[in-house]
Amino acid sequence: MARKAKIAVFISGGGTNMAALLYASRAPDAPFEIVLVASNNPQAGGLELARLEGVETFVHSHKGHSREAQDIAMEAAASGAGAEYIVLAGYMRILSEDFVRRWEGRILNIHPSLLPKYKGLDTHARAIGAGDSHGGVSVHVVTAELDAGEVLAQTRVAIAEGDTPDTLAARVLLAEHQLYPRAVAEYVSRGNDPDFLYAKVRDLALALPETHEKDSHGSPGFRVGTEKSGKFFAHFSDQHHGVEHIAVLVKTSSMDELLNLVETQPEVYFKPAYYGASGWVGVILNRSGVDWDHVAEWLERSWRACAPSRLTKLLDAADQF
Incomplete structure (x- = not known):
């Protein structure tokens, strides 16, 4: 059996993308395994699912800590679990430049727009407001500049007449669940390609x-x-x-x-x-x-x-x- 890449997933909320990654990792031919689910939010719903599925979890609340201190704690947990890659799945904290530099090329993120369009927040409202025919989702490599790293994969999602940010977001989320496991699998497999x-x-x-x-x-x-x-x-x-x-x-x-x-x-x-x-x-x-x-x-x-x-x-x- 081929060796699997070890991944730590960082979450802040319900963790549906984490769940998509976790269940994809259980396929016999999956090239990665999740060794840790870590969060800055003790109430993150995804932690309960990870524990139920037997995945190690870690929590370090960002409240009262500097960005650097938060990153040091999260990084120590990822390294301690043997992670080779960090995958952000709704992790609502901006990583420090030092953290990103130490993990250069080994942090991935999923963003709900067709990058380079609409970096940052409120992506669905901005796409609808601009009259775009499609919104979508992008998987990219994390760099020090927000949402600016190499785009690895994208899926376009049609915008319907009368769509609101919430209705569009619900369909984009379905696309995220399909795209993220495939993009992560392809990326971590490049070292054997x-x-x-x-x-x-x-x-x-x-x-x-x-x-x-x-x-x-x-x-x-x-x-x-x-x-x-x-x-x-x-x-x-x-x-x-x-x-x-x-x-x-x-x-x-x-x-x-x-x-x-x-x-x-x-x-x-x-x-x-x-x-x-x-x-x-x-x-x-x-x-x-x-x-x-x-x-x-x-x-x-x-x-x-x-x-x-x-x-x-x-x-x-x-x-x-």
Whole structure:
């Protein structure tokens, strides 16, 4: 059975979106599990449901506490439960910038409008007042700017003649319950999706000067230099030669360095069956907590080892600015 991503859900009220996520997580093929339901409101109705279903709960009232103090308490509970992601489901508190930065890329929210339209509150009244034909719902990544992160999925909901904010909200809520579990499942699965991982590597590799893509032994590779005489500085490996890893292969300085990396950090590195004898190391991508800045550093280092000096000098000059 594939490993499931561990999620903490933050709520402030009835928790119907939390319930939709919880019951979706019980499907045999669900890629996530809910390890905690936490709230700033001791009276939040969703807490009772979570307890009934055997999910750990946590409550820390925000009254009398600063935003930072509230976030520290909620974060400690999420981390203590082993959560890898935080999913906001009607959590009516704005998170502090420090909190969001520490969990960058790992907090999701659902918002009742078709973002970027109608950030903030009163979204249904604003959509009706503007004469829009549709309202809707968006799932997005949480950033420091309110409702401004990457939109992952949306569902449009038609606005009927005579709709009020309440009648429209009731239909949008139905759409929320369908959309949120699917969007969360897709997002937490990206770390095991070869197409997603390849696209990330490709963007980083081709951002380096005078690089191009070329297959090598049936796998995507990246070269620096001309089409005719360029040298490979990276290869993308999707579980080739019987290994379980999806990885980017890059050049080390020596066999000693390769073996030391594999021995000391086997959760991050491995010796590729085909390329390892030439000093290439595999940086494992299908694992939790991949640091893409670290991957970018490896790609640049490997590029430098293969690029002609005229290019490395140009990059060194650019780095001075």
